[in-house]
Amino acid sequence: MVEIDRVMCEMASRRPVFCSEADFQHELAMELRARDPHRQIRLEYPLGNYLRGAIDLLLLGKRRFALELKYLCKGFVADVNGERFTLRQQSAHDIRRHDVCKDVARMEAFVGRTGHDAAVLVLSNDPAYWQPRRRGGTVDAAFDIADARELAGTLQWGDKAAQER
Template identity: 35%
Template sequence: MLSKQNIITTINSLSNKRKIFFSEADFQFALSWELQRHMPKSDVRLEYSPAHIDPSMHIDILLKEEDEFYPIELKYVTAACDTIVDRERYLLKNHGAQDIRRYDFLKDVMRIEKLIYNHNEYKKGYAIFLTNDCSYWTKSFAKETCDRDFRINEDEIKSGELKWGEAAGIGTKKGREESLLLQGNYKLNWQDYSSISDEKWGKFKILIVEVENSKDITSVTNKYWVYENWVAEKKQ
């Protein structure tokens, strides 16, 4: 069974080889390769589509151990930098839009929950967020922000319904209007990934959220049924 310690060990091994990545796709490929190296008896798939469940869904990495499936969703979000690491130049963009990227990460957690709670072959899963933008792991002392429910800084606890604040603009919420519903209770803890410079952008940290089925599957399935029908009714 794939455990969080397996993921941490693999991440630590990867950080010794690759301290920075050109893109999310680069990170995805490197991590999948490292997972295969550490778990040679497992099958690793990229952009896996569980067509029998939802043909439109794609999972960044799927690790298969016989009849057990472990979905892994990734986010690689960067602050701008131009640096040389191991004789390679990395020119990273400033992704910005932290509010919607927090939303998207927590939506990944919700997507994994829906697989874990509703389909027995999915045993547990992981949502992983790698960044050199310290605003993600640093606590904000602003009392009211439009994305307060979606904050993912150190020691935040995420559970239940997460929704936009009243100040959130139409442009911010476009395509992300619906609240998120998390069944699990997640305390968020960041760990160091790499340090490539003393500049503000020079430290990378990683957040690993483990998703597993710790509740009664019938009650959870019913809650998701109610939630999804509520969303469908709002769109009509």
């Protein structure tokens, strides 16, 4: 099993910023491989016939471990250890929260179909994702991903959400 808290803390001292989700995915895979050189790791592993899409990071072994990653960014420009990082402001918090919840559902389906383990790891520099909401009743209230929030049941857009969602 992977102690993701420890891995992320150690990575943060070396790589406090990533330029993209793909950069984060690659660096995490390299870190996990460095910890266990014999570990088989696959990136963008197809889920197959029963689910659409691909798993960001799949750790192979007696029990497989699927890890879906999200890198939710607020605008940020800085030089870190001699490297320039320019993160664009990602708007549409409602859509991004929904995407995280969709990934949770996909990983639950993966676990249910395969009996293996899975998780969704969200990395963000935007407190709007982890802090409690300032107002309730928003169209995306069901998709709130603030710290300590437990997702359960059927999550749906609020009544005032656009029909195309």
